[in-house]
Amino acid sequence: MQHTTRPTLQGTFGMVSSTHWLASQSAMAVLEDGGNAYDAAVAGAFVLHVVEPHLNGPAGEVPILLAPAGGEVRVLCGQGVAPAGATVAHYQGLGLDLVPGTGPLAAAVPGAFDAWMTLLRDHGTKSLADVLAYAIGYAEHGHPPVERMTETVGTVRELFETEWTSSAAVYLPDGRPPRPGVPFRNPALAATWKRLLAETAGAGDREARIDAAREVWRTGFVAEALVRQAGRPTLDTSGARHTGTLTAADLAGWSAHYEAPATYDWNGWTLCKAGPWSQGPVLLQQLALLPDELPRYGSADYVHLLVEGCKLAMADREAWYGDAAGADRVPLDDLLSPGYNAARRALVGDKASFDLRPGSPGGRAPRLSAHARVAAVEGEGLDALGVGEPTVAKSPTSPVPGEPEVTADGGTRGDTCHLDVVDRWGNMVSATPSGGWLQSNPVVPELGFPLGTRLQMTWLEEGLPNSLTPGRRPRTTLTPSLALRDGVPVMAFGTPGGDQQDQWQTHFFLAVALRGRVRGGLDLQGAIDAPNWHNDSFPGSFFPRGMRAGSVTVESRMPAEVVEGLRRRGHDVTVGEAWSEGRLCAVARDPETGVLSAAANPRGMQGYAVGR
Numbered sequence: 325m326q327h328t329t330r331p332t333l334q335g336t337f338g339m340v341s342s343t344h345w346l347a348s349q350s351a352m353a354v355l356e357d358g359g360n361a362y363d364a365a366v367a368g369a370f371v372l373h374v375v376e377p378h379l380n381g382p383a384g385e386v387p388i389l390l391a392p393a394g395g396e397v398r399v400l401c402g403q404g405v406a407p408a409g410a411t412v413a414h415y416q417g418l419g420l421d422l423v424p425g426t427g428p429l430a431a432a433v434p435g436a437f438d439a440w441m442t443l444l445r446d447h448g449t450k451s452l453a454d455v456l457a458y459a460i461g462y463a464e465h466g467h468p469p470v471e472r473m474t475e476t477v478g479t480v481r482e483l484f485e486t487e488w489t490s491s492a493a494v495y496l497p498d499g500r501p502p503r504p505g506v507p508f509r510n511p512a513l514a515a516t517w518k519r520l521l522a523e524t525a526g527a528g529d530r531e532a533r534i535d536a537a538r539e540v541w542r543t544g545f546v547a548e549a550l551v552r553q554a555g556r557p558t559l560d561t562s563g564a565r566h567t568g569t570l571t572a573a574d575l576a577g578w579s580a581h582y583e584a585p586a587t588y589d590w591n592g593w594t595l596c597k598a599g600p601w602s603q604g605p606v607l608l609q610q611l612a613l614l615p616d617e618l619p620r621y622g623s624a625d626y627v628h629l630l631v632e633g634c635k636l637a638m639a640d641r642e643a644w645y646g647d648a649a650g651a652d653r654v655p656l657d658d659l660l661s662p663g664y665n666a667a668r669r670a671l672v673g674d675k676a677s678f679d680l681r682p683g684s685p686g687g688r689a690p691r692l693s694a695h696a697r698v699a700a701v702e703g704e705g706l707d708a709l710g711v712g713e714p715t716v717a718k719s720p721t722s723p724v725p726g727e728p729e730v731t732a733d734g735g736t737r738g739d740t741c742h743l744d745v746v747d748r749w750g751n752m753v754s755a756t757p758s759g760g761w762l763q764s765n766p767v768v769p770e771l772g773f774p775l776g777t778r779l780q781m782t783w784l785e786e787g788l789p790n791s792l793t794p795g796r797r798p799r800t801t802l803t804p805s806l807a808l809r810d811g812v813p814v815m816a817f818g819t820p821g822g823d824q825q826d827q828w829q830t831h832f833f834l835a836v837a838l839r840g841r842v843r844g845g846l847d848l849q850g851a852i853d854a855p856n857w858h859n860d861s862f863p864g865s866f867f868p869r870g871m872r873a874g875s876v877t878v879e880s881r882m883p884a885e886v887v888e889g890l891r892r893r894g895h896d897v898t899v900g901e902a903w904s905e906g907r908l909c910a911v912a913r914d915p916e917t918g919v920l921s922a923a924a925n926p927r928g929m930q931g932y933a934v935g936r
Contacts, residue, residue: 328850329849330849330924330926330933332842332848332849333923334919334920334921335919336920336936337935338355338364338745338746338920338935339745339912339921339933340352340355340745340922341910341911341932342368342742342932343376343820343924343925344376345934347741348368348931348932348933349934350459351364351367351368352364352934353367353458354454354458355745355748357450359450360447360747361747361752362447362745363444363454365388365755366443366455367455367456367457367458368745369386369757374459374463374467375467375469375473376473377510377761377762377773378473378761378762379739379741380740381773383436383437383759383768383776385432386402386436386756386757387403387602387604387756387803388400388402389596389597389755389805390443390752390753391751391753391808392751393749393750397585397808397813398582398585399584400442400581401580401582401598401601401797402436402580403432403601403800403802404797406782406795407431407432407568407569407570407571407574408574410432410792410794411792411793411794412786412793415429416784418566420784421695422695422780422867422869423782423792423867424780424867425866426764427558427559427562427568427765428553428555428558428567428765429779430777430780430867431568431569431775431779432779432798434575434760434776435578438578438579439580441534441535441538441541442579442580445535451530456521459513463510464509464514469506470504470930472928473502474501474504477501477502477762481496487559488765490767494512494762495767512771512772514772515772516772516773520540520546524536524537538579542579545770550570550775551575552770553768554567554568554570554775561868570775583599585598585806586599586604586608588608590611590614591837592810593807595608595806595808595833596807597803598802600646601797602800602803603799603825605656605660606638607826608660609659609660610826611830612661613665613668613672614629614633621838621839622886627857628889630830631676633672635680638823639683640683640690641862642693642696642862643789644690645789645790646796647797648796664683664685675894676874676876676894677861677874678861678873678874680696680863680873691788693785695863695869739758740802740822741756741757741758742818743755743757744909746816746913746922750813752806754806754816755818756802756819760775778800779792781799781801799865801823801825802825803829804817805833807833813913814912815836815846815911815912816912817848819908819925823866824906827857828905828906828908831856831857832910836910845912848912848922848923852924852925855882855883857877859872859876859877861873861875875896876897876898877897877898877905879900879904879905880899880901881902881903906927907927908931911935920935
């Protein structure tokens with residue numbers, strides 16, 4: 325049996341995997357109390373807001389993939405839209421050519437809270453008070469903060485002390501960052517959820533109380549505080565103080581909704597992802613680009629093939645993905661069609677490509693932002709240390725691209741969380757909560773959490789699929805996954821990591837699909853533990869939108885002959901730390917035996933799977 329950092333867990337009652345052990349165990353406690361996968365996921369998600377506030381928050385966003393036992397896979401979209409006042413002209417009138425990476429100008433309509441409430445109302449069985457109890461407990465009584473949270477607060481300490489003083493009130497208790505091993509509390513957040521429960525207690529039955537909570541968020545005291553915060557001048561990454569565009573009407577007019585997933589069939593598997601308003605179809609296209617015969621798993625030829633395919637899929641993401649309908653609709657059928665990908669596959673040669681090469685699905689001409697065209701022509705990083713969303717499995721001082729970069733104006737970006745649950749009835753859910761990080765915006769003093777910054781992923785240039793457009797969702801990197809085998813849901817998985825998410829997930833999925841099994845089930849832990857990599861050969865999705873053409877970053881555990889083989893093929897290889905690429909989570913269910921399994925990433929020593 326292959327040695328792994330941990331076992332792939334197996335059982336028959338329920339399994340949870342998430343990026344923080346307290347969220348995993350809280351979700352498991354809900355399963356033990358008779359709840360289903362959806363109850364458990366909501367409880368775990370609100371705990372993630374408390375224990376990973378540098379990675380997500382209630383005013384962030386979340387795409388959720390759900391597979392009810394015996395039902396259809398659905399996407400629940402918790403990605404809010406650009407406010408009515410968030411026009412390209414408004415931002416250009418402020419002298420901006422990119423949406424700032426922090427501050428209220430970067431805030432979309434918050435989406436996470438309403439999505440979790442919708443999931444709980446429609447698919448859960450527990451009351452709102454039941455699922456919020458764990459988060460309230462940790463916020464009120466404290467939790468031992470993880471090292472990364474402490475480090476993140478330390479990087480923005482000066483900003484909090486001098487500018488974002490409402491954040492200092494929460495995250496600099498006693499004038500210093502939270503300390504590992506010393507319980508950290510967020511009494512303002514606990515008070516928010518307690519007030520929410522009190523205001524909705526008399527609303528009627530379980531569903532009515534949940535809907536009442538959604539109304540409080542959209543039109544009550546929560547909405548009022550969010551709008552007040554958006555109107556406060558705030559220092560952001562532009563170096564100036566700006567107010568946001570979020571209004572009461574924006575909050576009142578948006579709600580989470582269900583969609584059909586984007587899907588692709590590969591070797592008996594069906595992969596389900598959110599649509600092209602997310603990054604999700606990039607994973608599907610990477611599978612569509614694979615030849616019938618693959619090189620030996622893990623070889624230099626194999627890694628080269630996956631990296632080059634990823635570059636083509638990411639170039640198409642840059643040219644085609646966005647939130648559009650009608651004539652501007654993303655041509656996803658063409659992007660995933662056999663003929664189109666056969667032609668794209670022919671572009672993969674023996675040498676690494678340094679070019680950004682979007683295709684022409686259905687004969688349409690690709691459209692790239694001026695920023696992307698400049699990056700592609702120059703063929704070098706616009707900001708080598710500002711590429712992508714950080715993995716936070718690595719030290720903030722690491723030279724490996726994709727790390728947080730801290731500037732005097734608060735230019736630290738956050739990362740993301742992930743959560744997967746499967747229960748004994750076969751319900752399955754995969755969710756990637758993000759945004760609303762403690763380093764994204766000042767804490768709303770009345771609420772205990774900040775606004776998000778997802779609008780930074782849009783372009784301030786008209787006529788692009790991902791142009792900043794009121795009422796449209798910014799194209800997000802958040803991309804949970806569900807995999808079906810012969811039409812039956814068998815695996816839920818995902819990872820934080822911004823632009824790297826569908827790179828790491830593609831390798832993980834292929835590792836599961838191509839390699840052996842353990843104890844009669846999928847080798848989830850072995851696939852998570854396998855040496856991973858990513859490339860930055862396309863404009864990053866986060867301010868300042870950098871690019872490193874031809875780059876590949878690999879873990880030092882990658883065999884030396886593979887690294888040398890990649891360099892011979894012309895890749896600009898950076899060897900990172902041994903356990904630095906990805907924060908994958910996964911759960912699975914064998915439809916024949918009913919056996920459940922789970923695994924979690926050891927990188928960063930924070931994610932855990934639990935189950936029985």
